Amino acid sequence: xxxxxxxxxxxxxxxxxxxxxxxxxxxxxxxxxxxxxxxxxxxxxxxxxxxxxxxxxxxxxxxxxxxxxxxxxxxxxxxxxxxxxxxxxxxxxxxxxxxxxxxxxxxxxxxxxxxxxxxxxxxxxxxxxxxxxxxxxxxxxxxxxxxxxxxxxxxxxxxxxxxxxxxxxxxxxxxxxxxxxxxxxxxxxxxxxxxxxxxxxxxxxxxxxxxxxxxxxxxxxxxxxxxxxxxxxxxxxxxxxxxxxxxxxxxxxxxxxxxxxxxxxxxxxxxxxxxxxxxxxxxxxxxxxxxxxxxxxxxxxxxxxxxxxxxxxxxxxxxxxxxxxxxxxxxxxxxxxxxxxxxxxxxxxxxxxx
Amino acid sequence: xxxxxxxxxxxxxxxxxxxxxxxxxxxxxxxxxxxxxxxxxxxxxxxxxxxxxxxxxxxxxxxxxxxxxxxxxxxxxxxxxxxxxxxxxxxxxxxxxxxxxxxxxxxx
Numbered sequence: 538x539x540x541x542x543x544x545x546x547x548x549x550x551x552x553x554x555x556x557x558x559x560x561x562x563x564x565x566x567x568x569x570x571x572x573x574x575x576x577x578x579x580x581x582x583x584x585x586x587x588x589x590x591x592x593x594x595x596x597x598x599x600x601x602x603x604x605x606x607x608x609x610x611x612x613x614x615x616x617x618x619x620x621x622x623x624x625x626x627x628x629x630x631x632x633x634x635x636x637x638x639x640x641x642x643x644x645x646x647x648x649x650x651x652x653x654x655x656x657x658x659x660x661x662x663x664x665x666x667x668x669x670x671x672x673x674x675x676x677x678x679x680x681x682x683x684x685x686x687x688x689x690x691x692x693x694x695x696x697x698x699x700x701x702x703x704x705x706x707x708x709x710x711x712x713x714x715x716x717x718x719x720x721x722x723x724x725x726x727x728x729x730x731x732x733x734x735x736x737x738x739x740x741x742x743x744x745x746x747x748x749x750x751x752x753x754x755x756x757x758x759x760x761x762x763x764x765x766x767x768x769x770x771x772x773x774x775x776x777x778x779x780x781x782x783x784x785x786x787x788x789x790x791x792x793x794x795x796x797x798x799x800x801x802x803x804x805x806x807x808x809x810x811x812x813x814x815x816x817x818x819x820x821x822x823x824x825x826x827x828x829x830x831x832x833x834x835x836x837x838x839x840x841x842x843x844x845x846x847x848x849x850x851x852x853x854x855x856x857x858x859x860x861x862x863x864x865x866x867x868x869x870x871x872x873x874x875x876x877x878x879x880x881x882x883x884x885x886x887x888x889x890x891x
Numbered sequence: 892x893x894x895x896x897x898x899x900x901x902x903x904x905x906x907x908x909x910x911x912x913x914x915x916x917x918x919x920x921x922x923x924x925x926x927x928x929x930x931x932x933x934x935x936x937x938x939x940x941x942x943x944x945x946x947x948x949x950x951x952x953x954x955x956x957x958x959x960x961x962x963x964x965x966x967x968x969x970x971x972x973x974x975x976x977x978x979x980x981x982x983x984x985x986x987x988x989x990x991x992x993x994x995x996x997x998x999x
Contacts, residue, residue, distance in 0.1 A: 758960045759959045759960045759963075759976075760959075760960070761960075762960075762961075763960075790960055790961075790962060791960060791961040791962035792960065792961065884894065884911075885896070886958070886961075887894070887895050887896060887897070887898060887958060887964075888896065888897045888898070889897075889898045889899075889956055889957075889958060889964070890897070890898070890899045890900065891898060891899060891900050891906070891953065891955070891956040
């Protein structure tokens with residue numbers, strides 16, 4: 538008779554094609570019950586639709602081949618949440634808070650944040666996007682926000698753009714004024730934005746951080762229960778070196794790192810299809826290899842990517858078949874997997890009774 | 892790096908920590924207050940302690956303990972001091988020091 542271990546062994550043969558890992562390692566198998574040769578479990582996939590159905594069929598086949606008499610699989614498609622206690626910096630209803638950071642400015646962090654958020658939304662997840670880059674809030678432009686949030690007393694209701702709830706520090710700053718704030722002001726701004734925006738139920742809240750390793754980043758890591766950070770870099774050694782400082786900062790603040798996105802990875806000629814490595818190559822690999830964090834994706838340089846950012850329609854919406862959009866979709870899928878694995882292995886938060 | 896699973900009150904003022912390694916440590920309130928790592932209590936460059944035992948009220952105890960990210964707690968004290976952030980790493984070091992002191996006391 539099939540036992541629990543044998544059922545798990547059979548399920549380990551089922552590999553998520555996009556993520557190249559088996560469904561047990563990814564934590565997709567939940568509530569597994571095996572008795573009298575009957576197997577039942579919840580399959581928590583991260584990509585609903587045909588891909589999920591295919592995984593389900595494959596799991597059935599493998600279990601039957603291993604000797605299961607009956608198999609009942611329930612498909613569920615919600616992101617697993619970051620396990621944190623109440624009052625430990627969690628936001629009600631928000632399952633995962635993911636800051637997007639870079640060491641160096643100008644590597645396309647905001648473009649990556651916006652497109653990742655919309656690409657996550659396109660998988661069926663509920664997504665929010667917070668622009669915490671107080672020095673140069675550019676998310677409203679990239680997402681095409683024509684109006685700011687609605688205010689209801691102390692609460693901020695974010696506009697929804699391309700299916701993503703979005704709030705920006707830019708909404709609350711005078712556009713013709715430069716931000717010259719000291720630490721305490723910055724910390725307060727971050728706190729207020731997190732607490733006062735009504736996000737509703739979210740699987741992922743993507744946070745576009747300012748470049749560098751300053752007050753905003755430190756306050757976030759100290760006050761907010763983050764699932765883990767994503768680092769954006771270009772292949773250029775000068776960008777990688779500065780990105781490394783961001784990696785070290787997150788490690789010191791014990792914030793997990795979910796992966797690296799390499800932006801401006803190469804330029805592909807539309808005419809000949811030839812690839813040119815304008816900023817060199819291997820930057821993200823070097824960073825990932827040295828710090829043992831995965832490369833989530835590589836985004837090529839493209840004229841239409843720049844144009845779509847300026848026009849307020851992220852390229853995953855305006856030109857979904859372009860190589861850049863596909864790069865973002867792949868990166869989003871890898872990010873979902875990284876979050877799933879991370880939350881599965883996450884340590885329980887400390888219990889304080891004092 | 893070891894991390895605590897539970898932080899609770901021990902007796903009336905002391906702090907008990909249960910670590911994920913199984914270790915249990917009781918930090919006397921005054922000991923922990925004197926070990927405060929913030930810049931007012933310790934010189935940032937030299938590490939020299941700036942807070943002295945005689946400067947503290949006789950009865951000094953924690954009023955509130957709050958988590959800081961995934962790596963530390965912030966302790967609010969009865970002498971209105973709350974800027975110290977005690978990381979797991981630092982608390983582990985202090986646990987070692989307490990064990991050493993207690994061993995010495997037991998030998999003498």
